[in-house]
Amino acid sequence: MLHSPTKYDPKEHIWSGARLQGLYNEDLTVGQIIFRQLRREPQRIFQISHTDNTRLTRGQMLENACKMGAYLRGQKFTMATDIVGLMARNTTHVAAVAYGCLFNGTPFHAVNPNLEEKTIRDLYHITKPRILCCDSQDYQKIKDIAEALGAIVLIVNGKIPQVASIPEILKTSLSPNYEPSEFAGGINRTMAILCSSGTTGTPKAVTISNSRKLFECHSYLSSNDVQYAPSTLDWLTGLISLVTAGVYGTVRLVSSDMFSPGHFLEICEQHEISWCIMANSHVAMLANCSQTKAQKLRSLQHLLFAGGHCLVATLRKMQSFLHGQGILRNAYGLTELGALVSYNYDTQSKPESVGRLMANIRVRVVDGSGQNLAVKGVGEILLHNGQPWSGYFGNPKATAEMQDPAGWFHTGDVGFFDQDSYLHIVERKKDMLKYLGMMYYPHEIEEVIAQMPDVSEVCVFGLWREQEGDAAAASVVLRPESRIKAFEVEAFVRDNITVPFKHLHGGVQIVQQLAKSANGKVNRSAVRENYIKRGSSSSSA
Template sequence: MLDLNANPTTSYNAELKIWSGAREQSYYNDDLTIGQIIFRQLQSDPHRIFQISHGENTRLTRSQMLRNAAKVSMYLRAQGYLEETDIVGLLARNSTHLAALAYGCLFNGTPFHAINPSLEAHTIRHLFDITKPRLICCDAPDYEKLRTIASALGIPILIIHGRIAGVMNIQELLEASISDDYKPPQFERGIDRIMAILCSSGTTGTPKAVTISNSRQIFESHSYLNSNDIQYAPSTLDWLTGLITLVTAGVYGTVRLISQKAFCAEQFLSMCEKESISWAVVAASHIAMLANSPATDVRQLRSLRHLLFAGGHTLVATLNKMQSYLRGEGILRNAYGMTELGTCVSCNYTTHTKPKSVGRLLGNIRMRVVNESTVSVGPNELGELYCHNGQHWSGYYGNSLATAEMQDKEGWFHTGDLGYFDQDNYLHIVERKKDMLKYLGMMYYPHEIEEVIAQMPQVAEVCVFGIWNETEGDAAAASVVPKPDAQINAAQVVNFVGQRIGVKYKQLNGGAQIVPQLAKSANGKVNRQAVKAAYLETAQRTELTD
């Protein structure tokens, strides 16, 4: 397997115009599921600490995690969870027994559909309507949000953290007895079976259920990990990075460090110092928070050997500042991936020399750069990135049309990202081809907010765009054209959106402006980039005159 203590290698075929990562052979039989692999790993060194929950002050050994997961698996089996269509819904934060629930699903070959707790109720309902889980698992604070959804689906709720009177609790499962000869079930071509279902969005912004297979690529690109590593990721299991951390901890037997709280620079520094974190994967915005925190100190981060970040752009000055807090080069790494591929695609070990790149391709990954004429182009030429991982993908659950749009008949994923490879075979991401934006780690689409603003009777036209900063991401801002003789101001627009959108990341965190017209292209289509440029220019003039 690929040793990521060395910089990944990437080759280029000039005739085919295809870049390729190193060819790697898996150690594992294709009939094994990842659950079976983890089951075997957890049997070794049973008294060794496997998971530490920061804040809950709980510690579980490998033996305890194994037995808890096996009990969840036995419960599912007793309830008749035998097929890939027997799905467990999951909406939870990182608490003590979340991993046991997830591993139990993996042991049994039962896919779990993980959804972020911050999503709006109607979006959660839409996603669960797609997969139709037989059970929804959540934390006590989210019970009321899910009760109506579960009732409509005619399914029970299981509480993972906290308690609700009269509602099934995971403790009831963990108190059950277990036979000493328990083993996960066997499957033919377990590698192709659906392991988990995460959430993504397409060009229309409609959420989709992304299937993740038992492909070895989700963990084999991290084969440098071992039982002496202490892993941490703030992501919950609905994010690919959260799933990668869950799987790699189980496969390589690392210590899994979790926290229910959202990422905070001070908390991360404290955990690094107290628990000696050696491997962490965070968002690009978290790097900015760490680099700019007055509390950050070299001594607190001395245990880190691998600090990966993904999911956005980071300023070169910020990377240089973050690098100064680390004990050597090659620790700070920029990773690029996509949920549909179920893995990291590339990783940059040289952020100190190529700070604007996302690195070279990982093992068994191939990539093409395709221009607007759908012709593959060579080095230093911009185009949409097509990616091929050579693995089976079951597509978007219940959505064959969207699946065909994402992956063509030859198996190439059309990523929607614009980028290029330089002369050293390093990948550079320029921008999203799609309009998707991300704020505070959550994805949204401008048109969702535009549709809300358009409900105002005074509004004639509206254009929403993102104003990026490295700490928070793309803050939504709006330029609004009022109807003739209508009276409206920016504060009214901001308040209107705030009253009708219940989640912070979709509100007008970048503000609003009232303008006489929107910039448009020759065909009459609103030019979002030109509108944004005018907005920023006006904002700058206002700051200078204040």
């Protein structure tokens, strides 16, 4: 729904989006809805893979997804706890795997292939999938995990000798009478499992139901639209793109290339992308790229960004490349909610807002004692969507911390509503940082630095950069007589953390002491401010 109104109850101090009735029977799963859509106009192009140079019609995608669904049925995947692990990039057959899972009522647990092997192992030991799907380049990461779980490995893209693959499954015959599985109350059945992390960094598996809220706010889409999202299916934005394409019959454009301004400009112009959802840092990169020209972006009608804020100057610069107002929109969502919370169509006059609430969303802003705050009152954002949530898979304690008995999600985000009922997010979730779209927690890096014998104390924090996000930086207190230099700390982190997004891109300072609160705890904000005042000494220290 475009430009959804937001109402404020001055007595209860609760903001609400429009109340809309769902259009689908609540026994239907999203898979059943997509199955019906793909049967229409089977000759229309449904998916284009820029990387693989392939095109699939709706009929071909439907057949492939049905074969995957039939394969799962043959493997006796009948319970909601029968799970498929999906750790793959955006290539030709990823959608068929995901849709096949939806057709069978089988949750897929999507994990980013760029994560460390230990994190991948921890995540999959939570959900214990019976099948693990990965690209050939990631087989070494997954084979030992599969062996420990007794799981089958299926290669999505590429080939591994003696290992079964999705293309082989798609060569099998299909019964002409195949129909997706039916369930009573299908709307509440778990559809997918995405990944998150708690404040301790322990991975959590976030269940996503078959709620229509995942796609209903994008009902403006049609078969004339070309959709693209650079994220893989482990992120909510990737899942939204997958589901909305299936429900509304758009053309789904995929590429396994990581986001870069040059690549996006190329595919946008070549394939005439009309709808895209990307990270806020991607917008900053695109707006400040010398190659960006209005002509290359002329097809864009909906450019959504999520994950944080952009500078006002960046938004204005990005808008100058777009053909019309209301195309560039800030979106605020929550993985646990399984939907977008708000949309800002007015990034011109309210560039710092995340907009007004989506339909059937309610929000409270509470103070430290849990009391609801009025207009312009700054506090924690609590959300309610009126939809049951199955919680974090296998983690009832964390589930109870996220959602209270009344169904309110405690986001940890701090913000307020202005007099026009526009929501503003003031601070990010406590401690969680994101660099180049990848989430991390400071303590993960602190634990590595603390392994250096000469380190007495360490505090890691993020230095926000518009195009990259939160670059990790560290203030380090050394033991007496130590001669360690800042560049040695940086090198130690590079040598002991395999993923580059957790490296110290913000630099290192050697300090005499860390700022602390009255109770003796390190004050991360104060340490960061002191770091900025001194200026990054990095490897010159």
